Amino acid sequence: MIQITSIRISDDIRLYNDLSAMILEAIADSQIEIQNGDILVVTHKIVSKAEGRIVDLACIKPSTKAIRMAKVHDKDPRVMELILKESKQILRAKNGVIISETKHGFVCANAGVDQSNVKGDMAVLLPVAPDESASRIQDSVKKKIGKEIAVIITDTFGRTFRNGQTNVAIGIAGINPIKSYIGTYDMYGRKLRVTEIAVADEIASAAELVMGKAEGTPVAIVRGYIFEKASKTSVKLLLRAKERDLFR
Amino acid sequence: MIQITSIRISDDIRLYNDLSAMILEAIADSQIEIQNGDILVVTHKIVSKAEGRIVDLACIKPSTKAIRMAKVHDKDPRVMELILKESKQILRAKNGVIISETKHGFVCANAGVDQSNVKGDMAVLLPVAPDESASRIQDSVKKKIGKEIAVIITDTFGRTFRNGQTNVAIGIAGINPIKSYIGTYDMYGRKLRVTEIAVADEIASAAELVMGKAEGTPVAIVRGYIFEKASKTSVKLLLRAKERDLFR
Numbered sequence: 207m208i209q210i211t212s213i214r215i216s217d218d219i220r221l222y223n224d225l226s227a228m229i230l231e232a233i234a235d236s237q238i239e240i241q242n243g244d245i246l247v248v249t250h251k252i253v254s255k256a257e258g259r260i261v262d263l264a265c266i267k268p269s270t271k272a273i274r275m276a277k278v279h280d281k282d283p284r285v286m287e288l289i290l291k292e293s294k295q296i297l298r299a300k301n302g303v304i305i306s307e308t309k310h311g312f313v314c315a316n317a318g319v320d321q322s323n324v325k326g327d328m329a330v331l332l333p334v335a336p337d338e339s340a341s342r343i344q345d346s347v348k349k350k351i352g353k354e355i356a357v358i359i360t361d362t363f364g365r366t367f368r369n370g371q372t373n374v375a376i377g378i379a380g381i382n383p384i385k386s387y388i389g390t391y392d393m394y395g396r397k398l399r400v401t402e403i404a405v406a407d408e409i410a411s412a413a414e415l416v417m418g419k420a421e422g423t424p425v426a427i428v429r430g431y432i433f434e435k436a437s438k439t440s441v442k443l444l445l446r447a448k449e450r451d452l453f454r
Numbered sequence: 455m456i457q458i459t460s461i462r463i464s465d466d467i468r469l470y471n472d473l474s475a476m477i478l479e480a481i482a483d484s485q486i487e488i489q490n491g492d493i494l495v496v497t498h499k500i501v502s503k504a505e506g507r508i509v510d511l512a513c514i515k516p517s518t519k520a521i522r523m524a525k526v527h528d529k530d531p532r533v534m535e536l537i538l539k540e541s542k543q544i545l546r547a548k549n550g551v552i553i554s555e556t557k558h559g560f561v562c563a564n565a566g567v568d569q570s571n572v573k574g575d576m577a578v579l580l581p582v583a584p585d586e587s588a589s590r591i592q593d594s595v596k597k598k599i600g601k602e603i604a605v606i607i608t609d610t611f612g613r614t615f616r617n618g619q620t621n622v623a624i625g626i627a628g629i630n631p632i633k634s635y636i637g638t639y640d641m642y643g644r645k646l647r648v649t650e651i652a653v654a655d656e657i658a659s660a661a662e663l664v665m666g667k668a669e670g671t672p673v674a675i676v677r678g679y680i681f682e683k684a685s686k687t688s689v690k691l692l693l694r695a696k697e698r699d700l701f702r
Contacts, residue, residue, distance in 0.1 A: 207457055207458065207459045207460075207664070208457070208458040208660075208663055208664055209455055209456070209457050209458075210455065210456040210457075210458075210660075211455045212455075298700040298701065300700055303700065305700060305701075313614075313615040313616075321644065322640045322644055322645070322646045323640045323641055323642065323644075324642065324644075325642050326642075362651070365613060365614070365652075366561075366613070366614045366615075366694075366699060366700075366701040366702070367561040367614075367693070367694055367699060367701075367702070368561075368622070368652060368655065368692050368693060368694055369632065369650065369652065369691065369692050369693065369694045370631070370632050370650045370651055370652025370653075370655070370692060371650065371651055371652060372651070372652050372655055372656050372659070373656065374616070383618070384617065384618045387667055387668075390667075390668065391668065392570045392571040392667070392668045393571055393668055393670060394571065394572065394573050394574075396569065396570055396571075396572075397570070398570045398667055398668065402617065402618045402619065403610070403618055403619055403620070403662065403667075404613075404616060404617065404618025404619065404620050405618075405663065407616065407618065407620055407659070408620050408621065408659035408660065408662055408663055409663065411620070411655070411656035411659040411660060412456075412458075412656065412659060412660030412663060414651065414656055415456055415653065415656055415657065415660060415679050416455070416456055416679075419635055419638075419640070419646055419651075420635075420638065420639065420640045420641055420646065422641060431663050431664075443617065444616050444617050444618060445615070445616060445617065446614075446615055446616055446617050451614060451615060452546040452548055452551065452553060452614075453546065453553075453614045453615075453701045453702075454614070454615070454701075
């Protein structure tokens with residue numbers, strides 16, 4: 207059985223906060239004890255805030271290109287400037303929707319630039335190196351309470367072909383994000399068609415169900431899922447190479 | 455807290471089997487009591503088998519087109535024939551991968567035609583009307599044990615941009631598959647950017663974590679998730695209209 211529990215963090219997260227200490231405190235406040243093998247799922251927003259990846263829009267001077275695109279796509283030119291700066295490549299821009307590939311290689315709307323759940327005229331950017339952010343939390347939990355856990359940092363992305371958004375992994379530590387069935391057989395001895403499951407994304411989605419969007423619960427603990435541990439791992443394993451994608 | 459439990463079904467499912475009776479028996483064997491508000495997640499494969507959507511390939515005579523495409527894409531011409539018959543439109547065909555839109559409107563590989571977890575030279579097709587299949591299970595649970603549940607029938611689909619497959623909903627009953635935040639506000643009183651979460655797909659993904667692919671556990675119970683009930687609902691709410699998709 208898998209159990210998923212949300213963790214409330216009441217305090218606003220600020221630059222230089224010790225995020226993992228705050229998470230551990232919040233978990234203790236919830237009367238929960240972290241166990242070996244738990245997966246800590248963390249919304250990227252609090253990671254970005256603790257890392258200073260939050261921008262006062264008043265300080266952004268949009269480029270001519272950003273001003274032009276903002277007009278066409280009905281966006282704040284300063285936000286448009288951030289989207290351009292965070293993107294490796296704009297893939298589609300239509301009806302106010304901008305889909306780009308971020309510097310990390312994620313394909314998502316607005317390069318992950320987000321104005322919700324921040325104070326005033328601010329925007330949050332994705333963490334610069336989300337795998338490293340996840341590793342830091344993992345290491346810190348090991349150091350502070352001696353438990354071996356995995357960490358998944360998430361964002362909420364739209365998808366092609368289907369309505370609605372789902373939570374996906376954007377940074378990982380301690381877990382192989384893919385469960386491979388390559389070379390394994392089904393109940394009747396036939397090679398399996400389904401060969402690779404993106405379990406890190408499924409865990410991110412599962413955690414979203416308890417985290418919500420405005421409840422102040424940016425962390426979840428997923429317990430009871432047996433995963434393949436991986437000391438050297440990366441969310442890049444989840445990113446399909448451009449030339450292997452039939453819809454890019 | 456959300457709890458997800460897998461249910462083992464040892465018997466092979468056959469045409470005219472009373473699927474919901476078999477599921478309820480399997481749940482009882484697992485010492486679990488269904489509760490009001492549970493979500494029953496069911497792999498489509500056992501639904502298809504119970505509905506006779508399983509084909510002996512020896513009985514399929516491939517068309518000239520199927521034979522030609524099978525050669526190019528290194529497929530069994532009889533399976534190719536089924537893929538063509540199940541598809542409304544082939545969207546991409548390259549390197550042995552065929553992505554099509556099924557008659558239901560799902561965009562997936564091989565129109566959902568699948569040869570794993572079936573005996574001998576057989577192929578399983580998607581249920582004809584998966585929402586109705588879900589409703590039948592829901593109604594039957596209500597009738598047999600008096601409990602109000604939701605049902606989600608799943609398949610495992612690939613995605614654009616990201617490696618690995620995830621479980622998604624292909625049929626639903628009793629639950630609004632979308633959780634809408636439209637018109638709601640974040641912790642700081644700002645309108646939320648993330649407006650619609652595809653919770654039915656997130657639940658399908660969460661359930662996959664306990665179901666696996668070859669363990670004989672085609673059913674999971676998701677308990678503790680508070681969802682919006684819907685008596686008239688459809689998986690079609692999750693299907694993005696062609697003209698609203700930037701990547702089709």
